[in-house]
Amino acid sequence: MEASTLAITILWSFLFVYSILGSLDFGAGFWGMVYGKNKHTNASVIANRFLSPTWEITNVFFVILVVALVTFFPFATTMLGSLLLVPVGLGLILLTIRTTFMVFAHHAQKFKNILRITSGITGLMIPALLVSILPITLGGFIEFENGYPQLHYGNLFKDPTLYMHVAFGLSTELFISSVFLMDYAKEADDWSAFQTYRSHALWLGPVSIIVAVLTIAAMPQEAGWIVNKIQANPDWFIVSLIFFLVGYGFLFVKRYKEYRGHPRPAVILIMLQYGAAIYAYGSAHLPYLVYPHLTVEEGFTNPTIFYQLLVVYGIGFAILIPGFILFWKLFLKDRRYLKQE
Amino acid sequence: MDTVVMARSLFGTSLGFHIIYATIGVGVPVMIIIAEILHLIKKDPDYALMARRWTKGFAVLLAVAIASGTIVGVLISLLFPNFMEIVGQVISLPFQMEIFAFLIEAVFMSIYLYAADRLPPSLRILSIFFVALGATASAIMITDVHAWMNTPAGFDLTESGEVTNVDPWAAFFNPSFGITAMHVTLSAYMTVAFLIGSIAALRLLKRNLSKQERNYHKKALMISLYFGAAMSLATALNGHETAQMLHEYLPRKLAGAEGLFETTRYAPLSIGGYTSLEDQEVKYAVEIPSALSFLAGNRFDTEVKGLNEYPQDLWPPLYIHILFNVMVGIGSILLVLSFFALAWKLLLKREFPNWLLALLVVGGPLGIIAIETGWCFSCIGRQPWTINDVLRTDTAATKSNSVGILFLLFISLYLTLLFVTAFVLRFYFKRNPVSKELPQAES
Ligand code: HDD
Ligand code: HEM
Numbered sequence: 209m210e211a212s213t214l215a216i217t218i219l220w221s222f223l224f225v226y227s228i229l230g231s232l233d234f235g236a237g238f239w240g241m242v243y244g245k246n247k248h249t250n251a252s253v254i255a256n257r258f259l260s261p262t263w264e265i266t267n268v269f270f271v272i273l274v275v276a277l278v279t280f281f282p283f284a285t286t287m288l289g290s291l292l293l294v295p296v297g298l299g300l301i302l303l304t305i306r307t308t309f310m311v312f313a314h315h316a317q318k319f320k321n322i323l324r325i326t327s328g329i330t331g332l333m334i335p336a337l338l339v340s341i342l343p344i345t346l347g348g349f350i351e352f353e354n355g356y357p358q359l360h361y362g363n364l365f366k367d368p369t370l371y372m373h374v375a376f377g378l379s380t381e382l383f384i385s386s387v388f389l390m391d392y393a394k395e396a397d398d399w400s401a402f403q404t405y406r407s408h409a410l411w412l413g414p415v416s417i418i419v420a421v422l423t424i425a426a427m428p429q430e431a432g433w434i435v436n437k438i439q440a441n442p443d444w445f446i447v448s449l450i451f452f453l454v455g456y457g458f459l460f461v462k463r464y465k466e467y468r469g470h471p472r473p474a475v476i477l478i479m480l481q482y483g484a485a486i487y488a489y490g491s492a493h494l495p496y497l498v499y500p501h502l503t504v505e506e507g508f509t510n511p512t513i514f515y516q517l518l519v520v521y522g523i524g525f526a527i528l529i530p531g532f533i534l535f536w537k538l539f540l541k542d543r544r545y546l547k548q549e
Numbered sequence: 550m551d552t553v554v555m556a557r558s559l560f561g562t563s564l565g566f567h568i569i570y571a572t573i574g575v576g577v578p579v580m581i582i583i584a585e586i587l588h589l590i591k592k593d594p595d596y597a598l599m600a601r602r603w604t605k606g607f608a609v610l611l612a613v614a615i616a617s618g619t620i621v622g623v624l625i626s627l628l629f630p631n632f633m634e635i636v637g638q639v640i641s642l643p644f645q646m647e648i649f650a651f652l653i654e655a656v657f658m659s660i661y662l663y664a665a666d667r668l669p670p671s672l673r674i675l676s677i678f679f680v681a682l683g684a685t686a687s688a689i690m691i692t693d694v695h696a697w698m699n700t701p702a703g704f705d706l707t708e709s710g711e712v713t714n715v716d717p718w719a720a721f722f723n724p725s726f727g728i729t730a731m732h733v734t735l736s737a738y739m740t741v742a743f744l745i746g747s748i749a750a751l752r753l754l755k756r757n758l759s760k761q762e763r764n765y766h767k768k769a770l771m772i773s774l775y776f777g778a779a780m781s782l783a784t785a786l787n788g789h790e791t792a793q794m795l796h797e798y799l800p801r802k803l804a805g806a807e808g809l810f811e812t813t814r815y816a817p818l819s820i821g822g823y824t825s826l827e828d829q830e831v832k833y834a835v836e837i838p839s840a841l842s843f844l845a846g847n848r849f850d851t852e853v854k855g856l857n858e859y860p861q862d863l864w865p866p867l868y869i870h871i872l873f874n875v876m877v878g879i880g881s882i883l884l885v886l887s888f889f890a891l892a893w894k895l896l897l898k899r900e901f902p903n904w905l906l907a908l909l910v911v912g913g914p915l916g917i918i919a920i921e922t923g924w925c926f927s928c929i930g931r932q933p934w935t936i937n938d939v940l941r942t943d944t945a946a947t948k949s950n951s952v953g954i955l956f957l958l959f960i961s962l963y964l965t966l967l968f969v970t971a972f973v974l975r976f977y978f979k980r981n982p983v984s985k986e987l988p989q990a991e992s
């Protein structure tokens with residue numbers, strides 16, 4: 209594999225990890241808001257129990273994504289920096305409000321309500337802002353002033369593709385998080401929360417697939433190049449759809465007591481579904497980072513430093529894996545944590 | 550304001566905000582380790598309570614450190630894309646390692662915060678140790694990038710401005726890395742020691758404290774004095790070496806710091822005052838003859854370069870003299886203050902009088918001011934360069950026309966957060982005063 213292809217593959221893998229972690233994190237915030245006042249189900253408690261120890265790690269993955277982007281593709285910073293200044297800047301402000309308020313909520317129980325609502329609303333707005341980056345890279349919204357790229361907001365906001373992308377981002381976020389929280393609720397033996405999340409997963413699954421298909425169908429003319437490439441090479445999208453169908457099917461398998469749904473394989477299959485879809489989308493996006501102005505090759509750093517970076521990644525993850533395992537055992541497996549009152 | 554000035558102000562303000570919380574993030578875990586270990590040795594439950602309460606406060610402040618760090622981490626690429634273009638080719642290793650340091654800290658912080666009751670003490674101390682390690686390592690790594698901006702190494706530039714002959718490890722171990730990383734780490738530890746001392750001293754100034762509460766706060770104050778005294782001595786000694794590093798590699802910055810215009814031997818050290826361009830000297834300063842030469846090279850006849858060696862458009866702003874003096878001044882004051890307080894306690898064996906406690910209350914805020922002025926000195930003293938002698942700031946900055954609105958939004962965000970963190974901490978510790986948590990108080 210060429211070095212630059214390897215780099216974009218790694219970057220895309222981080223994107224995959226962050227989109228899953230982010231969906232769980234932001235989705236849990238949203239469900240925590242929706243069920244916060246509901247006395248009949250523990251759905252909100254479950255969501256928050258998952259959020260408390262994990263948001264920090266999710267946040268680091270966001271930073272990893274950004275740092276990997278600029279260190280692997282330094283020649284892309286000028287273009288991306290000026291195009292994304294406003295959407296990413298606003299995203300940062302919301303992310304800050306969310307992060308800090310969530311932690312503050314722990315220490316000032318009296319203000320739990322507004323804090324919970326903040327976390328829920330930002331849990332929808334941040335992903336919406338982040339997915340709005342995708343249509344920008346597909347072309348059609350960039351103008352050059354004195355040889356310097358600027359984003360044309362008027363065109364962007366008028367174009368339905370923006371809203372389709374946002375709808376796509378939100379429906380997948382909520383789908384992934386509801387299936388995951390089903391599993392988390394099962395580990396905690398909390399069957400009312402389990403039922404709540406299952407009922408949401410049932411309708412969100414098909415909706416997310418329909419929205420995904422519509423998003424591709426509603427791509428503007430300028431993005432025709434990627435639609436063509438998707439149609440020419442649909443194999444991995446089909447694989448992704450199969451993962452979805454099987455995973456969704458597991459939501460109907462009868463397993464525990466009188467309850468339907470077998471969430472562990474469902475979660476895994478649905479993650480595989482998004483993995484396949486993200487790689488398929490990514491390879492259709494090649495060779496461009498930003499169409500038609502910037503290719504992956506043009507953005508790439510020099511191979512000397514790239515290989516040193518890979519060594520650092522290797523050592524870094526090797527050191528961290530024991531830490532992650534301990535973390536998993538303490539917060540996603542340990543019944544004393546999951547079932548505490 | 551034009552875009553470049555706006556970008557610089559936005560970034561400088563963001564860093565100035567981040568560094569308050571970041572410094573606390575570097576120092577508090579070390580204080581918690583000290584309390585945990587004292588608890589293990591002395592079996593005194595007060596120390597366990599200290600560790601627990603500091604951890605509570607730390608969790609709130611760390612959230613802001615992480616959030617503001619995420620902001621600066623992304624803003625640096627958005628606002629200074631041409632700078633990051635070179636960074637990405639030459640000095641991306643520490644950036645990358647910093648992330649792993651964050652991950653280590655994040656994983657073990659969650660473990661320490663939410664699983665402490667399920668862990669044996671040894672594993673608990675190990676996890677807070679990893680938190681401290683992660684925080685300090687991340688500070689050292691980001692400081693490496695900063696040091697490299699001051700003393701760039703590990704690459705060549707062609708005529709057309711392309712980067713060639715990249716040697717990532719030469720960039721990593723650039724000439725000022727070790728000394729600067731040391732200075733940043735020591736000064737962060739020192740500042741946090743004084744901050745904790747401030748809080749303890751403030752409590753001890755209250756009249757109607759129970760005996761137990763008084764003892765609790767006295768113990769906290771003593772930890773902070775011992776650690777603070779040691780760290781301020783180390784910071785000052787190491788700061789002296791940092792100044793010698795300037796003399797060797799960044800003479801222009803040293804000349805700006807000292808307001809020295811003409812290159813001279815037996816150069817005097819000017820303390821206080823302000824640098825006047827018309828008079829080509831520092832006005833209203835106390836001068837110590839030949840001291841600057843001695844500080845720079847350990848000999849009174851060391852030649853120190855003056856600003857007039859350089860074209861005037863390459864001079865840093867002259868007010869950096871004040872920034873430098875404030876940092877060094879505070880360093881000296883805190884050094885004297887902590888040793889004086891320790892001597893009072895250990896030699897005179899007397900309780901701290903109120904006036905001394907009042908002085909100690911100011912110690913923490915002074916430390917923060919020293920951190921702020923020190924960083925501003927270092928970053929502003931590098932102007933007009935972003936990468937010294939390689940990349941000018943006006944070339945490095947973005948030309949996007951939307952910096953203005955973001956600037957206002959971010960400033961409002963920082964002001965709000967300063968206010969809200971203070972409010973939440975007050976709220977929490979008012980609800981959960983030491984008196985309520987002291988184990989003996991119940992019986
Ligand atoms: C509590 C904070 C604190 C204290 C008491 C001191 N410093 Fe400092 N100093 C810093 C906190 C700091 C800093 C904020 O951490 C800086 C900014 C950039 C850096 O590397 O460290 C710094 C930078 C810095 C620099 C510039 C390095 C550069 O631009 O590359 C010099 C020459 C000194 N210091 C020297 C001293 C001396 C002689 C001190 C005598 C006591 C001193 N500092 C006390
Ligand atoms: C030398 C001054 C600085 C110090 C001492 C410092 C230290 C810290 C500390 C202690 C944290 C706490 C969070 C954690 O470790 O998880 C933090 C967060 C962060 N800092 Fe800074 N920092 C400094 C400057 C910078 C600069 C200039 C940048 C970017 C260019 C930066 C980027 C970040 C990022 C991205 C985070 C958030 C990481 C996360 O998600 O956990 N820092 N910093």
Ligand code: HEM
Pocket residue numbers: 557558560561562564565567568625629632691692694695921924925928929931932934935936942945
């Ligand atoms: C955290 C404490 C820090 C503070 C308070 C601080 C302060 C400042 C200030 C005031 C400026 C504006 C200078 C001017 O343009 O006149 C600035 C610029 C800058 N600083 Fe720092 N700085 C800090 C740490 C760092 C670190 C660790 C790095 C390295 C990654 C860094 C990189 C930069 C860059 C790239 C600029 C913009 C370009 C320039 O103006 O030279 N800063 N900083």
